[in-house]
Amino acid sequence: MKANSLKVLVLLLTGILISASTPNKNHTEKTKFVVVLDAGHGGKDPGNRGGGFKEKDIALSIILKIGKELEKNNDIKVIYTRDKDEFIPLDTRAKIANDAKADLFVSVHCNAHNSQAYGTETFVLGLHRNQANFEVAKRENSVIFLEEDYQITYDGFDPNSPESYIGMTIMQEEYLDQSILLADFVQKKFTNDLNRSNRGVKQAGFLVLRQTYMPSVLIETGFLTNTSEGKYLNSTNGQTKVAGAIVGAIKDYSHSINLGVLDNLENNAKIEVIAQENKIKEFTDNYEGITFKVQLAASSKKLEPKSSNFKGLTPVFREKEGKLFKYYFGATSSYSQIQSLHEQAKTKGYKTSYLVAFKDGNKITVNDALKSQAK
Structure with a gap:
C-alpha cells in the first residue's frame, strides 16, 4: 500500500515538474x-x-x-x-x-x-x-x-x-x-x-x-x-x-x-540618444487653447515613457484611454513645431505615427484645430 502511495506521489511530482518546465502555449x-x-x-x-x-x-x-x-x-x-x-x-x-x-x-x-x-x-x-x-x-x-x-x-x-x-x-x-x-x-x-x-x-x-x-x-x-x-x-x-x-x-x-517594435528596446542595454539639433527654435504660429501631439503608438502594454524606450525621443507622454495606453511625443500649441517633431519621429522609425489635437483636454480633429484662430 505504501509502495503504491509512493508511486502516485512520484508521478504527481513528475507531472508538476514537467508542467513547470513546459512553455505556456496560451501565454505565447x-x-x-x-x-x-x-x-x-x-x-x-x-x-x-x-x-x-x-x-x-x-x-x-x-x-x-x-x-x-x-x-x-x-x-x-x-x-x-x-x-x-x-x-x-x-x-x-x-x-x-x-x-x-x-x-x-x-x-x-x-x-x-x-x-x-x-x-x-x-x-x-x-x-x-x-x-x-x-x-x-x-x-x-x-x-x-x-x-x-x-x-x-x-x-x-x-x-x-x-x-x-x-x-x-x-x-x-x-x-x-x-x-x-x-x-x-x-x-x-x-x-x-x-x-x-x-x-x-x-x-x-x-x-x-x-x-x-x-x-x-x-x-x-x-x-x-x-x-x-x-x-x-x-x-x-x-x-x-x-x-x-x-x-x-x-x-x-x-x-x-501594437508597440511590438518596442519589445526589444526594453531589453536593449544601450540606446544612443542623439542630441536634437535645432531643439530651441522660435515658433510663432500658436493656436490658443490647442495642444498638438504626435501619437507614436497605442497598446494594452504599459511601458515607461522614457527616451530609451522610444529610440531617444523626448518628451514622451503616456495616457490611458479606454483599455489602451497611448504614447505621445511632444506637446505644443504650434502647428509648425509639431510638424517638425512629427518628421523627427518618422526619421526615428515611427513611419505610421500621426498628429492629434486636443482642446481643453478633449481630443478634436486636427482639421478642426487648424480652423481655430491662429494667434
Missing part, C-alpha cells in the same frame, strides 16, 4: 497580434451578383490570400470566420472575434449600385450620414433575414428601418479612433499602391461591426456592377493586388498600434 499565443478575417456572405447567401459575379466567392478568395500572407509573420495569428463556402450568421462572426480576444476584425465585401459607380470605401461603425451609406448598410445587414429567429437574435433590429439604426448601441465607441486609423491605412494603400478611386472612410450601422469588441472595419473593395471593376475583382490578379494592399494596411496598423 496571447503575445501575438490576433487578426480575425471575415469573408462576407457565403453558403445560401451569395451577396450581390453584379456583373454576373458572386460577391461571396470573391470576398472569400481575397480573405484567404490576406490570411496566407499574414500567416508568414510569426508575430501574427490569423483566425477566419469562414474559410470555405458556408453560411455564417452575423452574430456568430462577431462571437468568433470576441472569443479570440482579437486585436483586429477585418470584413471584406464587394459593392453594388444601379449605375457604373466605382471605387473603394472602408466603413467603421457609426450612424450613416447620408442615404448612400444607409443603402450599403441596409444591403449588407439584410442577410439576417436568412437566419432563424433573427428578430430575437438582433433584438427586433430591422435593416430597412432608419429608426433601428438611430437606436443602435455604439458598443465600439472606445475603439473608434483605432478603427478609423486602420480604415485610413486601407484606403491609402488602395489609392497610392493600386491607383484605385478613393471613396473615403465612412461610418454606417453594420450589424457585424456593432457586436465586436475590438477595432473593426468593413471594406468594400469595389463595385461588381461596374464593368471594368467587376472584371478586375473577379480576376486572380485583381484579388491578389487587393489582398496585398489590405495586408500592407494591417501591418502598418499593427506597427503603429
Whole structure:
C-alpha cells in the first residue's frame, strides 16, 4: 500500500515538474497580434451578383490570400470566420472575434449600385450620414433575414428601418479612433499602391461591426456592377493586388498600434540618444487653447515613457484611454513645431505615427484645430 502511495506521489511530482518546465502555449499565443478575417456572405447567401459575379466567392478568395500572407509573420495569428463556402450568421462572426480576444476584425465585401459607380470605401461603425451609406448598410445587414429567429437574435433590429439604426448601441465607441486609423491605412494603400478611386472612410450601422469588441472595419473593395471593376475583382490578379494592399494596411496598423517594435528596446542595454539639433527654435504660429501631439503608438502594454524606450525621443507622454495606453511625443500649441517633431519621429522609425489635437483636454480633429484662430 505504501509502495503504491509512493508511486502516485512520484508521478504527481513528475507531472508538476514537467508542467513547470513546459512553455505556456496560451501565454505565447496571447503575445501575438490576433487578426480575425471575415469573408462576407457565403453558403445560401451569395451577396450581390453584379456583373454576373458572386460577391461571396470573391470576398472569400481575397480573405484567404490576406490570411496566407499574414500567416508568414510569426508575430501574427490569423483566425477566419469562414474559410470555405458556408453560411455564417452575423452574430456568430462577431462571437468568433470576441472569443479570440482579437486585436483586429477585418470584413471584406464587394459593392453594388444601379449605375457604373466605382471605387473603394472602408466603413467603421457609426450612424450613416447620408442615404448612400444607409443603402450599403441596409444591403449588407439584410442577410439576417436568412437566419432563424433573427428578430430575437438582433433584438427586433430591422435593416430597412432608419429608426433601428438611430437606436443602435455604439458598443465600439472606445475603439473608434483605432478603427478609423486602420480604415485610413486601407484606403491609402488602395489609392497610392493600386491607383484605385478613393471613396473615403465612412461610418454606417453594420450589424457585424456593432457586436465586436475590438477595432473593426468593413471594406468594400469595389463595385461588381461596374464593368471594368467587376472584371478586375473577379480576376486572380485583381484579388491578389487587393489582398496585398489590405495586408500592407494591417501591418502598418499593427506597427503603429501594437508597440511590438518596442519589445526589444526594453531589453536593449544601450540606446544612443542623439542630441536634437535645432531643439530651441522660435515658433510663432500658436493656436490658443490647442495642444498638438504626435501619437507614436497605442497598446494594452504599459511601458515607461522614457527616451530609451522610444529610440531617444523626448518628451514622451503616456495616457490611458479606454483599455489602451497611448504614447505621445511632444506637446505644443504650434502647428509648425509639431510638424517638425512629427518628421523627427518618422526619421526615428515611427513611419505610421500621426498628429492629434486636443482642446481643453478633449481630443478634436486636427482639421478642426487648424480652423481655430491662429494667434
